[in-house]
Amino acid sequence: METLEQWRRILEKTLQYYANLPYRYGDVRTDVVVSRDYNHFFLIHEGWDGSKRIHGMVVHAEIRDSKIWIHYDGIEGSITTDLVAAGVPKDRIVLAFHAPEVREHTGYAVA
Template sequence: MEKLEQYQNYVQQAITEYAELGSSRDEIEQQLIFDTVRNHYQLMYVGWKNRRRQHGCVLHIDIKNNKIWIQHDGTEIGIANELIKLGVPKEDIVLAFHEPLVRQYTGFAVG
């Protein structure tokens, strides 16, 4: 249970810190969505820019079987790198946006 709580904190910290890098001048709202019961975490962008609707997921991370599953990473920094800096070992990070057959070549967990 301690590992789960630690990973929940790391994921929330990494997503929050990334969201804080964004510009506050934008008309786009950043929504942090943290479901700590089911272990789903997202950063969404929602709003209007130049009369066009903006709605999209920037980050989607799940915690399953004591591993952090990065379902979607739309960042330039690579959220896995930020999680490693916080102390998460590569063997506990799954780059789920890669198909299962490719994951063995990423240097991260396969599942």
């Protein structure tokens, strides 16, 4: 299972890279949140842009069935590009935000 541990480190490092980027407007911070079992990874924004509340998920990824499931990807260029560049094979990444019948056309894992 060393590969899963490597993927966990890659996920956390990649999300931390995005968390370290300054938010464009207002007083907003970006945090990486990892579940206790180290299988769920979140990137979230929280703060204020003037009088407007900013709070939301940017990325939700999960380690499930020996694959990385991307449930939500709000990164402009897609976090999957970063994961593949870091060595995660495309057939080990599920774009879970696509319907199962669409996934087979993405070039990534179906499930």
